[in-house]
Amino acid sequence: MKRLLRMSYLVAGLGGVGFFVMSILLLGVWPGRALEQQIQQTQPEHPPALTASEQRGRVIYGREGCAYCHTQQIRYLPNDVKRFGKATLAWETIFDYPQLWGTRRIGPDLSREAGVRSADWQFSHLYGPRNLVPDSVMPAFPWLFAGAPDRPTQEARDVVDYLETLGRDRALAAPEGDAHARAACNCSDDERRFAFGPGPLNASPSMARRTGDFPKLAAGDRSRGRIVYARNCQNCHGIEGEGDGKGAAGLSPKPANFAGHEYTATRLGFALWNGVSGTAMPAWRDLEPADLASVAEVVRGFHAAQTEPAIPKEVLALGARVYSDRCAQCHGTSGSGDGPAAGQFPVAPTNFRTQRPAIAVSLRALRNGIEGTPMAPWAGELSEAELSAVAFYVRTFFSGGSQ
Amino acid sequence: MHDSPQSASSPAVEMQFVYAHGLAALVALLISICFGFLAAMEMLLPDAAGDSPWFTWGRLRYDHTQGIMLGWLGNAFFAFLYHAVPLLTGRRVTSPKLGQWIFGIWNFLVVIPGWILVLAGHSQPLEWAEFPLVVDVFVVLALLLAAVQFLPPFFSRGLEDLYVSSWYIIGALVFTLLAYPMGNFVPELVPGARGAAFSGLWIHDAIGLFVTPLALAIVYFVIPAATRRPIFSHFLSMLGFWLLFFLYPLNGTHHYVFSVIPMSAQIGAITASTLLGVDVVLVVANLMLSLRGTGWFPRDPALRFVGTSTLFYLIVSIQGSVQAQMSVNQSVHFSDWVVGHSHMAMLGFASFAALGGLVHAWQRIPWARYHAGMVNVGYWLLLAGVVTMVADLTIAGLVEASSWKSAAPWIESVRAAKPYWLVRVLTFLPIGAGFLIVTIGLFAGSPGEGLKEIQQQIGLEPVSEIAPRIAEEVR
Numbered sequence: 001m002k003r004l005l006r007m008s009y010l011v012a013g014l015g016g017v018g019f020f021v022m023s024i025l026l027l028g029v030w031p032g033r034a035l036e037q038q039i040q041q042t043q044p045e046h047p048p049a050l051t052a053s054e055q056r057g058r059v060i061y062g063r064e065g066c067a068y069c070h071t072q073q074i075r076y077l078p079n080d081v082k083r084f085g086k087a088t089l090a091w092e093t094i095f096d097y098p099q100l101w102g103t104r105r106i107g108p109d110l111s112r113e114a115g116v117r118s119a120d121w122q123f124s125h126l127y128g129p130r131n132l133v134p135d136s137v138m139p140a141f142p143w144l145f146a147g148a149p150d151r152p153t154q155e156a157r158d159v160v161d162y163l164e165t166l167g168r169d170r171a172l173a174a175p176e177g178d179a180h181a182r183a184a185c186n187c188s189d190d191e192r193r194f195a196f197g198p199g200p201l202n203a204s205p206s207m208a209r210r211t212g213d214f215p216k217l218a219a220g221d222r223s224r225g226r227i228v229y230a231r232n233c234q235n236c237h238g239i240e241g242e243g244d245g246k247g248a249a250g251l252s253p254k255p256a257n258f259a260g261h262e263y264t265a266t267r268l269g270f271a272l273w274n275g276v277s278g279t280a281m282p283a284w285r286d287l288e289p290a291d292l293a294s295v296a297e298v299v300r301g302f303h304a305a306q307t308e309p310a311i312p313k314e315v316l317a318l319g320a321r322v323y324s325d326r327c328a329q330c331h332g333t334s335g336s337g338d339g340p341a342a343g344q345f346p347v348a349p350t351n352f353r354t355q356r357p358a359i360a361v362s363l364r365a366l367r368n369g370i371e372g373t374p375m376a377p378w379a380g381e382l383s384e385a386e387l388s389a390v391a392f393y394v395r396t397f398f399s400g401g402s403q
Numbered sequence: 404m405h406d407s408p409q410s411a412s413s414p415a416v417e418m419q420f421v422y423a424h425g426l427a428a429l430v431a432l433l434i435s436i437c438f439g440f441l442a443a444m445e446m447l448l449p450d451a452a453g454d455s456p457w458f459t460w461g462r463l464r465y466d467h468t469q470g471i472m473l474g475w476l477g478n479a480f481f482a483f484l485y486h487a488v489p490l491l492t493g494r495r496v497t498s499p500k501l502g503q504w505i506f507g508i509w510n511f512l513v514v515i516p517g518w519i520l521v522l523a524g525h526s527q528p529l530e531w532a533e534f535p536l537v538v539d540v541f542v543v544l545a546l547l548l549a550a551v552q553f554l555p556p557f558f559s560r561g562l563e564d565l566y567v568s569s570w571y572i573i574g575a576l577v578f579t580l581l582a583y584p585m586g587n588f589v590p591e592l593v594p595g596a597r598g599a600a601f602s603g604l605w606i607h608d609a610i611g612l613f614v615t616p617l618a619l620a621i622v623y624f625v626i627p628a629a630t631r632r633p634i635f636s637h638f639l640s641m642l643g644f645w646l647l648f649f650l651y652p653l654n655g656t657h658h659y660v661f662s663v664i665p666m667s668a669q670i671g672a673i674t675a676s677t678l679l680g681v682d683v684v685l686v687v688a689n690l691m692l693s694l695r696g697t698g699w700f701p702r703d704p705a706l707r708f709v710g711t712s713t714l715f716y717l718i719v720s721i722q723g724s725v726q727a728q729m730s731v732n733q734s735v736h737f738s739d740w741v742v743g744h745s746h747m748a749m750l751g752f753a754s755f756a757a758l759g760g761l762v763h764a765w766q767r768i769p770w771a772r773y774h775a776g777m778v779n780v781g782y783w784l785l786l787a788g789v790v791t792m793v794a795d796l797t798i799a800g801l802v803e804a805s806s807w808k809s810a811a812p813w814i815e816s817v818r819a820a821k822p823y824w825l826v827r828v829l830t831f832l833p834i835g836a837g838f839l840i841v842t843i844g845l846f847a848g849s850p851g852e853g854l855k856e857i858q859q860q861i862g863l864e865p866v867s868e869i870a871p872r873i874a875e876e877v878r
Contacts, residue, residue: 016645098598137817
């Protein structure tokens, strides 16, 4: 009997270890094999691996605990897919030693962060998150910079380089890669729906687009607009809309100066809905259209209307001549920013039909150029008379504030 | 009573190690909760860390959980083992010399360098595995030495008729040794989703194979030692033990529900999580029946800590079974609900049990100082603190979940959570004060006060009588 009892403990002990081994086989090794198989079936032919800089950035991302607030895993759930984009496939994480999936989301998921934000936004945000997002609770990382958001050290560059890899390979592979993966994947219908469904690969509401439709803004409520402006816009564009908020310091080009420009409703609707591609201005598609209309109201209110001086005909004629020689290439003959060269620049040339700079702003841009954009300084090329003539001339394209 | 304190604490107990590990545990505890407090503060004052990388949120977060698991609970468990293993086996631990090595490695090559290396920017971004690999090597070494220190007494005694605490101790020492490398080394070698499958296993094994078994070993030990009655049912104890060790390792994948990990693995883990809740009801029923007659708040402070720990264990396990279900998981996963859950587990269940075990062993060191009133006050502060914090975080999680479900911008969920984060910071007052006062209580008062306390209340029982009871009831 005693012997038997001893045996039973031996058996139970072995059973216990057996169960532990089984747990590893069942929940570690076997899923690993299934994942490996899925990776083989679905991955694009040569997904680019991380460069040395991206790899270093990944280490910093891990070291600072980024993964403890930002997941890198879009779940196979309608809400995840709607908010962040298509569900994460196994092959998308094959370069992650170790994985950075995360189990807590204080900030948004970053699986598809590549291409959403401009580099100057990322740097400024790393340097001082609340300079851009007033309610953010993200830690600041000033030690990755040499004293200013536009002076990133190599470490900060590495981090931003790494962020630009998140979701990149899938975006590069799409749509052919996704079509291939969809056909080859041995997935359930649910998995297929969430990983390859009809929605956008990257559902970030903030990603800037150069073209696209936008909702027509109705009349807004200015007091609501002020709240929305204070929460979302003020830190870059400034309390008085002069483009001098505390977040502006590290941005290039600088945030728009609303006090120095008149905008059509179309221009504001487009910029709010699509962002301004090539700049730090994100799209604001996660705000309600009524809020967008309200904030547009506030933005237009920053510009104090002045009586327009009468410009002599010969000045305008000179301005027209200079414009067609020097400016129309980019800004277009009709001033709508659609000249033949416009497409080759990351930042679209100003469309003077939808936005009219104040004369001082216009002159300053002509003399000094606009930093962070292809707009060059013309002070050396053009005479003072030509400069002021064309500064006046571009203001005549404006199609009026009512649109 | 009639026994001198010296004979009351069996000479086989290496009391200096109970004391040393107890001291290290409490110091590590106070430091670890400060890391937690600072991290919680920085979510309200994110720029409080200034320009220095050393106290940035991520690093504090890493040090908080690693400090709690290894520094506080690890040391507290060792202290308990030095008290309990000789009593459970009637044999000395392997070697005091080895004890010095374990103490040295654990504290001076694991906890302290781990903390410093993390703050200096050398870490591993894996949950419950944040100390860097070089430290992990010493953890494994210390666990190996601990197995050599504590297991042979059980084997030389023979495995027949082992009391359930002994089984938990053996289980914890063996399985932690197996699971730790899997959680800490494998994801460095296996990338992405495949590595995450192993991380998921480890996240649950850390709590299920290290923390829970040792906490339960304490609960099962303190209850019969303090109530002077055998445990209600040895059969239920053993059933609970084996079910636990079979089910816990199968839980891990529930951290990645709705991920790309194969659905059958997810469903298996969810099933195991559900069954685990059932098993815990069994275990807790047995413990509660063993506690019957002592009231909700027993007079013996160790027993009171342990009894409350048992209640938290029931609640946190049922909560765990519930939140593993797909319908619940899809909402509350990623939210503060889970942070509340883990605080109920590590603070409400494990830390209360560890404190109970520590106070129990401490009182039986004849020369250790002890102040009953302070331990008592500490208990109430801790109870108030942990209940408030868990309730607060649970609600915060629901608020966040509902914000995420709506079309509101992400930042709205952050904005909505801030008042709850403020409450969480405030709960540091009772929790921090509670732990501090208990600590002071164990180092203030006159030497031997703990033993006197037992004598006055229930009469001192020589350890020589406890040990056989624990062994006898098996028959």
